[in-house]
Amino acid sequence: MHTIVAKAQLSPNVTRLDVSAPRIAQIRKAGQFVIVRRGEGAERIPLTIADSDAAAGTISLVIQAVGKSTKELVALAVGDSIKDIAGPLGHPTELIEKGHAVCVGGGVGTAVVHPIAQALSKIGVHVTSVIGGRSKEWVIYEPELRNIGDVVVCTDDGSYGRKGFVTQATEDLLKAGGVDIVYAVGPVMMMKALAELTRPYGVKTIVSLNPLMVDGTGMCGGCRVSVDGKAYFACVDGPEFDGHLVDFGQLADRGTTYREFEQEAAKRCADGDCRIGLSNKG
Amino acid sequence: MSTSNLTPKQRMQIARQEMPAQDPAVRRNNFGEVNLGMEAELAKLEAERCLQCRDPKCMKGCPVNVNIPRFLDLLTAGDMAGAANSLLSDNALPAVTGRVCPQETQCECECVRANRGSPVGIGYLERFVADWARSNQDAITLVNAAPKGKKVAVVGSGPAGLTAAGQLARRGYDVTVFEALHRAGGVLVYGIPEFRLPKKIVDQEVERLVQAGVKIECNVVVGRTYTVPELREQFDAIFIANGAGLPMFMNIPGEHYKGSYTANEYLTRVNLMAAYDPDSDTPIIKPRRVAVVGGGNVAMDAARTAQRMGAERVSIVYRRTKAEMPARAEEVHHAEEEGVAFDLLCAPVEIVANEKKWVTGLKCVRMELGAPDASGRRSPVAIPGSEFIIECDVVVSALGTRANPLLTQTCPDMKLDKRGNIVVDEKLMTSIPGVFAGGDIVRGAATVILAMGDGKRAAAAIDDYLMAKA
Numbered sequence: 001m002h003t004i005v006a007k008a009q010l011s012p013n014v015t016r017l018d019v020s021a022p023r024i025a026q027i028r029k030a031g032q033f034v035i036v037r038r039g040e041g042a043e044r045i046p047l048t049i050a051d052s053d054a055a056a057g058t059i060s061l062v063i064q065a066v067g068k069s070t071k072e073l074v075a076l077a078v079g080d081s082i083k084d085i086a087g088p089l090g091h092p093t094e095l096i097e098k099g100h101a102v103c104v105g106g107g108v109g110t111a112v113v114h115p116i117a118q119a120l121s122k123i124g125v126h127v128t129s130v131i132g133g134r135s136k137e138w139v140i141y142e143p144e145l146r147n148i149g150d151v152v153v154c155t156d157d158g159s160y161g162r163k164g165f166v167t168q169a170t171e172d173l174l175k176a177g178g179v180d181i182v183y184a185v186g187p188v189m190m191m192k193a194l195a196e197l198t199r200p201y202g203v204k205t206i207v208s209l210n211p212l213m214v215d216g217t218g219m220c221g222g223c224r225v226s227v228d229g230k231a232y233f234a235c236v237d238g239p240e241f242d243g244h245l246v247d248f249g250q251l252a253d254r255g256t257t258y259r260e261f262e263q264e265a266a267k268r269c270a271d272g273d274c275r276i277g278l279s280n281k282g
Numbered sequence: 283m284s285t286s287n288l289t290p291k292q293r294m295q296i297a298r299q300e301m302p303a304q305d306p307a308v309r310r311n312n313f314g315e316v317n318l319g320m321e322a323e324l325a326k327l328e329a330e331r332c333l334q335c336r337d338p339k340c341m342k343g344c345p346v347n348v349n350i351p352r353f354l355d356l357l358t359a360g361d362m363a364g365a366a367n368s369l370l371s372d373n374a375l376p377a378v379t380g381r382v383c384p385q386e387t388q389c390e391c392e393c394v395r396a397n398r399g400s401p402v403g404i405g406y407l408e409r410f411v412a413d414w415a416r417s418n419q420d421a422i423t424l425v426n427a428a429p430k431g432k433k434v435a436v437v438g439s440g441p442a443g444l445t446a447a448g449q450l451a452r453r454g455y456d457v458t459v460f461e462a463l464h465r466a467g468g469v470l471v472y473g474i475p476e477f478r479l480p481k482k483i484v485d486q487e488v489e490r491l492v493q494a495g496v497k498i499e500c501n502v503v504v505g506r507t508y509t510v511p512e513l514r515e516q517f518d519a520i521f522i523a524n525g526a527g528l529p530m531f532m533n534i535p536g537e538h539y540k541g542s543y544t545a546n547e548y549l550t551r552v553n554l555m556a557a558y559d560p561d562s563d564t565p566i567i568k569p570r571r572v573a574v575v576g577g578g579n580v581a582m583d584a585a586r587t588a589q590r591m592g593a594e595r596v597s598i599v600y601r602r603t604k605a606e607m608p609a610r611a612e613e614v615h616h617a618e619e620e621g622v623a624f625d626l627l628c629a630p631v632e633i634v635a636n637e638k639k640w641v642t643g644l645k646c647v648r649m650e651l652g653a654p655d656a657s658g659r660r661s662p663v664a665i666p667g668s669e670f671i672i673e674c675d676v677v678v679s680a681l682g683t684r685a686n687p688l689l690t691q692t693c694p695d696m697k698l699d700k701r702g703n704i705v706v707d708e709k710l711m712t713s714i715p716g717v718f719a720g721g722d723i724v725r726g727a728a729t730v731i732l733a734m735g736d737g738k739r740a741a742a743a744i745d746d747y748l749m750a751k752a
Contacts, residue, residue: 023507037464041556043563044464069563084464086501214555217462217503218686219472220547221529226538231531236688250538253639257540258565265563 001081005058010140011133013065014108015074016050021085022057024049030119031093031208031240035216036061036073037084043069046213046235049088050111050141051118059085062111062140068265089216090239094206095120099180102173103145104166104194105131106186110141112208113185121148128152130169132186136160167193174201181206184243188252195243205243209234211251212258226250290333298400299328306619310589313476313558316616317381317409325410329357332402335394340404343392345735346379346445348372350389350404353411363423366415369408371424374448374491375441375734377416377483378470380409383731384610416486419493426495427454432748435460435517437504437689440468441730442523442721444488445737446744447496450521453745457495458517460502465554468525469730472554473546475583477590478613481553505689510696510717518751519716519744522704523737526722527686532575532679536633541567541641545576545584545680552587569676572596573644575630576680577607579729582614584678585622597623597672599630601649601662625672627651629664633677643671682727689723701726709743710736718744 006018024034033048051060065071076082093116101120105113110131117127127149133139136159145151152169153161162169167190173179174197182205184194191207198205211234214220218236225234226247232238302318303309309316320328332354340350349372356365369376385391385405393401415422434450436443439461450457465471467484492498502508504524513520529544531537548566551557555564572588574581577600588596598617600607603626607614618624628646636642648668651660685702697705697713703726704719706712712719720736722728 027507041559041562043555084501086462086464086503087506089503089506214547214550215463215472218528218688219525220550221531221544222547224538231537233528236528236686254538254540257567261565265565 001083002085003081004076004078005056007076007078010062010111011138014111014140015063015065016111017061017063017073017076018053018058019061019082019085020057021059024085024088025052025057025059026054028052028059028088029092030095030115032088032090033216033239034059034061034085034087034089035213036082038069038073038076039083042072042083044084044214044216045069045073046089046210046216048112048115048208048210050114051144062108064108067262086216089235091237093119093183093240095123096125096181097123098125100126100128100178102170102179102182103127103129104170104182104184104186105129105141106166106190107133107138108140109184109186109190109208110139110145113183114141114144116183116185117145117148128173130154130166130173132156132166132169165193166190167197170194171197174198174203179203182243183208188248188255191243191246192248192252195246195248199244206240207243207246208240209238209246209251211254288330293331293333294395296327296331298331298403299324299406301403301406306616306621309477310586310620313590315480316477319413320406320410322410325407326358326360328403329354329407331395332358333394339392339394340389340402343388343390345388345731346373346738348376348389348408354402354404354407357407357411362411362414362418363421365411366418366421367423369411370415370422373408373734374445374737375487376408376412377487378441378479379731379734380405380407380412381479381483382474384729386611388731416483419490422490424452424494426452429456430454430748430752432456432518432752433458433516434744435513435520437510437513437520437522438462438468438524438721439466439488439498440523440525440721440733441470442733442737442740443468443521444491445734446521446523446720446741447737448491448494449738449741450744451491451495453741455745455748458497458499460504460508461498461500462503462524463554464500466498466500472550473580473583474730475549475553475587476558477586478583503688505692509692510689510714511693514714514717518748519718521737521740521744522689522712522717522719522723523721523733523740524686524689524723526683526727527688528684529679530681530684532630532681534630534632536635536641537679539633539635539639539641541569541635541676542633543567543676543678545574545580545678546683548584548678549580549587552591558587558591566591567676569593569674570595571674572676572678573599573625573672573674574678574680575599575644576682577602577609578680578682579609579613580682581678581680582609582617582622584680586617586620588676588678589620589622593676595623595674596621597625599625599628599644599646599672601627601629602651602659603627606659627662628672629662630677631669634671641675641677643673644677645669645671683722685723685726709746710740711743711747716747
């Protein structure tokens with residue numbers, strides 16, 4: 001059992017849970033994730049480790065509440081516990097040793113970019129984070145990233161930072177030159193656009209993929225992604241890959257497999273037929 | 283030595299008793315167990331058929347060397363506690379093997395009565411005695427040897443790991459099993475379906491091992507949470523039985539379409555994640571027509587599972603004929619009874635989909651059996667121009683697995699073969715002293731019982747190794 005020791009609402013649908021997981025807190029590296037199962041009968045869901053505190057023995061999980069399982073997770077309160085957490089899984093991020101890295105985060109992807117920026121900054125790499133959201137309230141991890149390096153905030157509606165997408169801000173940085181690598185995490189179409197953007201500049205672009213996953217140990221093959229025409233498993237071979245080689249179309253498409261199921265579950269949830277405490281049934 | 287009053291001649295006159303089973307038309311719609319188990323009278327009668335051979339060939343056919351005549355004799359005499367203790371001292375998971383072993387190629391095929399009529403129903407009787415033991419735990423009097431003060435880590439809680447853990451605990455070792463998933467049992471809980479092996483039974487077998495002192499830690503992914511070298515610092519010996527892992531693909535176009543599953547994913551969603559239960563949160567595609575590619579036990583499990591999930595037509599697509607199928611005979615028979623179709627001598631060439639990338643069919647080419655190959659089997663040859671499409675909305679590939687690199691990646695000193703499987707010596711020791719391995723990570727994909735045989739041998743080898751060092 002993993003007790004929730006702190007909880008924070010980062011944006012209208014993104015929540016951070018700091019959870020007790022001493023072994024993982026001690027050894028996790030940037031880019032790695034865990035598989036979380038809230039309780040009996042719940043799904044196994046992959047979540048990136050956004051941060052950790054080895055001394056306190058806690059890891060930070062940042063969850064975007066979109067489906068039934070994630071809504072149930074974020075409904076947990078401080079003092080509640082999560083039944084199963086396995087990890088850290090996946091390969092750690094391939095870090096450059098010196099130079100200038102641009103870390104691009106879109107929406108909840110910013111939470112995945114955070115540990116990467118943290119690790120880069122720790123070894124002396126100059127980090128510029130480009131983070132975005134629909135509007136001001138959707139921008140997350142800005143203070144933490146400001147402690148690490150330069151930050152460019154973008155909002156779709158211009159309510160905060162510069163108006164526009166993270167791609168435009170990244171393009172300005174590429175044009176200015178001196179960018180050695182780009183790390184990009186966010187919606188599939190954002191990562192695809194960034195990979196296309198950096199390609200003509202010849203700047204290596206690492207993306208972190210979050211496909212459907214069941215066991216997270218290479219057993220089920222559900223998380224297969226096509227990279228350079230070959231099938232890789234995001235859980236054991238990734239989750240980070242060379243963005244210039246990823247088949248994003250296939251990834252986006254496979255991601256819609258259970259859309260109807262999820263909508264149905266979400267509807268049942270909204271009708272009060274679930275255990276997340278939003279209804280009178282509690 | 284027989285305690286029975288019957289003469290061998292009288293024994294020979296008893297015909298093999300049938301295993302009561304759920305009606306196929308009923309069971310194809312539920313996840314309840316297919317075989318219902320024998321009543322005591324029936325089981326005793328079947329046990330009377332054993333001739334108590336002085337040189338029991340059946341035991342040689344058993345990978346864990348169960349003393350079959352002994353437990354059958356005790357069963358015949360009505361000494362259920364004696365039979366149960368006898369069986370459990372040889373086999374840590376008899377309620378499992380009594381249900382999933384391919385007896386027809388092991389103990390039962392060696393039975394002398396197989397030459398003249400039908401062999402003794404050893405599997406059915408093993409199940410009978412094991413089930414009695416499950417509901418009469420107090421009658422189990424097996425005790426552990428005095429603590430040896432040494433710690434052994436077992437990686438993986440599948441059949442090999444659990445068997446080794448049970449044997450090592452019995453020999454007086456302090457055993458900790460590390461399981462990557464949230465539940466112990468390995469393939470017994472994620473792979474083999476409920477209707478063939480109820481999960482409650484696996485839980486009970488695991489619980490018995492826990493009662494015997496085995497510690498089980500779930501959610502520990504060895505290779506990630508701890509590496510083998512890290513474990514080596516804390517344990518006197520390690521047994522690696524983390525299973526095979528990565529599913530293989532057909533490498534044909536369209537395998538990424540929505541509705542294309544590996545058998546591992548399909549079965550894991552339904553079994554471990556309980557997608558068959560409407561209350562489960564696990565999503566799964568509810569198909570109308572399903573094509574399952576492969577001819578092994580996993581293919582049969584996937585096909586019969588799809589049938590129970592409500593599919594209208596389920597077929598097994600296999601490039602040879604039924605005779606060459608590696609599946610257990612009873613599974614093929616049960617699948618047929620339940621209405622699974624067999625598209626034989628067909629090889630898939632492409633998965634086809636609609637504009638929204640949902641699977642709509644499996645394009646195959648017809649095959650014919652050509653000249654025998656090096657293995658003596660007639661190899662299938664494609665008939666040019668014979669392509670056709672099997673209409674389906676889900677394709678499940680059950681083509682076997684390859685080695686999982688998670689553990690070995692972080693253990694660079696361990697010698698692997700060219701397929702990534704761990705190389706062991708005749709004592710099942712790897713190239714790292716004190717680290718042993720068995721089951722699918724050594725053999726590639728095999729059976730539950732072969733993995734258990736490895737677990738048992740490894741436990742003995744680890745005991746020898748640690749005693750020699752002491």
